[in-house]
Amino acid sequence: MPAPTLRSLARELGLSRTTVSDALCGSLRVKAATAERVRAAAKAAGYERNPLTGAVMSQLRRSRTQQFRGVLAAVELVEDVRSGIAVRYNSALLAGISERASQLGFNVERFVVGPQGVRIKRLDTILHTRGIQGVVLLPASGFPDLTALDWNRYTAVYTDYFIDHPPLHCVCSDHYRSMIALLRDLHERGYRRPGLFMEIPLSERLQYRWEGAFLAVQNAVPDISAVPTLRLQEITRSSFEAWFRKYNPDVVIGHSPEAVTWMKSTGARLPKTHGFVCLNVLRTNGNCATLDLQTAELGARAAELVVGQLLHNELGIPTQPSLTTIPARLIDGPTLRSAPRQRSPRHQSTSSIPPSIDSSRPLSLQEA
């Protein structure tokens, strides 16, 4: 027996499609007794309305001429004042979401939840009345709690490493693999004493992924020296310079591009004697080598995930949340020396070449 539809239900009851539809939506145009009869029959037959089709039809009927499309909500949770980086990151993400969503037939609308925007309960009402079912959550500081939403109505993706209230699918940059790939690239360029500096709050937010990869390579590759990581609540000029003088790394990796100035003040000449790579392109002004976290691609993937689930009418919280990641891309810059033009076969066969960032070669240290 095929799944009951609005029409089959109407036939059964000797009514028209519209009357059944209106009755189930609680419209006042239908007599109370009839509405009751319809609801009972729908329940008995196990009728389930197809929400996506409903949304499409509604928009189609409403706007005859203009191009009708579905709507995704891009939700930002702003608890307090945010850094410029966070704002730029989120808007880059939003751009990626919007573009891909548009290709898939959806418009994107931004909603802000928090002191500067609406309350969560209010958001639930807005989304419901607007018939919005797809939600992309932009990264929030701390550990966001959105359990107040009625999740049976929505399908959502969080664009950060982890959300537990509720546990949703996540999309995020692959910091671990990006660091491995970066170290491989630096190794190919001849650097042997990479040094990492990192703010503790950021490190914890990413579950130490930058450091974890860094430490693993230091530990596993014999000809990379073990420069200790400079790990502080906040990186200051004096602490950086002391660390830099003491361990003299030949290439420095970290988030603050000011490190270039600090390095130069201690006598380093970039890229001749030392190198520098910034871990986030959004912090730079195009004057140093850096990692592009591919924010737009992340947004695109998030949009794809949400739309994919919507099209299959998969609403609610997933049984097994997953994490989807995309590796970063190295943007070369004047703070790095270039790789030797031709690599000898002997060089290729050594056991100590970290995986390359452009994924054009195997990722093991052992060449295949």
Next chain:
Amino acid sequence: MPAPTLRSLARELGLSRTTVSDALCGSLRVKAATAERVRAAAKAAGYERNPLTGAVMSQLRRSRTQQFRGVLAAVELVEDVRSGIAVRYNSALLAGISERASQLGFNVERFVVGPQGVRIKRLDTILHTRGIQGVVLLPASGFPDLTALDWNRYTAVYTDYFIDHPPLHCVCSDHYRSMIALLRDLHERGYRRPGLFMEIPLSERLQYRWEGAFLAVQNAVPDISAVPTLRLQEITRSSFEAWFRKYNPDVVIGHSPEAVTWMKSTGARLPKTHGFVCLNVLRTNGNCATLDLQTAELGARAAELVVGQLLHNELGIPTQPSLTTIPARLIDGPTLRSAPRQRSPRHQSTSSIPPSIDSSRPLSLQEA
């Protein structure tokens, strides 16, 4: 002038809706000349297909009629003799793939490529003549090369960390996060000197993810002692016992369950004095605590990805390959002591609790 629709375009051209639709989708059912004419007219009229309606209609039409949608190929690349673990892992994966695929209306057929099976070129022919478009690649040793297939005809997912020939979407267990979560759980149970042993080939295959997470936590959490990792091409009884005696870890983490015997022979009593966790449930016999890598769920997710792309007619190599991961689940066992029943609020507020494996709490070491 209202936006052109499929029907208005068809009227204009003196064709039927279907012909126009097929022509724009590049179906081979339409004569080349007609298709060209339709495409030109569509472009001139500024027609834009509504992807939302298309998806709804497709789903509708399909669900009404056929119950069987197609076949997925599960491809194994077997170069040489494989370990029992690898065989068990792949068959668990295959079970997960088959089950989810079946729910989605697909059957799964297994193909073996290599000396024991068919050649890659032959696989291409088989898949083509059978009309199979969806492919799940099971993990292969080394770095598989499948560029010989005509990728315009297929959509595929690789069930391991990385494939570059061609670069496809991947689905894999989240070893990094699983290790962080495991260490958090062990910390809650009171262990403070975790020790890790690891075979180098395995470590490199996973890009040191087990070790990376382990090192990062050792480095970041003050009250966890830095027991050096036992890192060898092959773990032997004598090397293990020497390492165990020298550093005396209070809980040992690694792949070989034989370590339990080795620990006992040096005087350890489990779980009273020492603990042990195996990193892969497939290696155990249910007699020790271990990690379930959730193989079936991985297979399910892989099947979902492939089917999702198939239903949207997205064939070929993705523009930006992504990695989808699922965290492992800790299976408790007689080799671990249990966590203290009640945790004091003071305990919760310390800064040194590694994230829990069941994702029921924030993943930073800092509690929110």
Next chain:
DNA sequence: CGAAGAAAAAATGACTGTCAGAATTTTCCG
């Protein structure tokens, strides 16, 4: 009491793109 008019309730039609299968046209070969 009954007929006109108003109000309430229910039905109709049109709208999107897709796909299986039917219908039509073209090609091919003896």
Next chain:
DNA sequence: CGGAAAATTCTGACAGTCATTTTTTCTTCG
């Protein structure tokens, strides 16, 4: 040229909505 096979095109049904139209019920007053 006949007839089968292949290539091409067309038909119909399908989802839920809502402005509009039709049908039914109710009210009111000569």
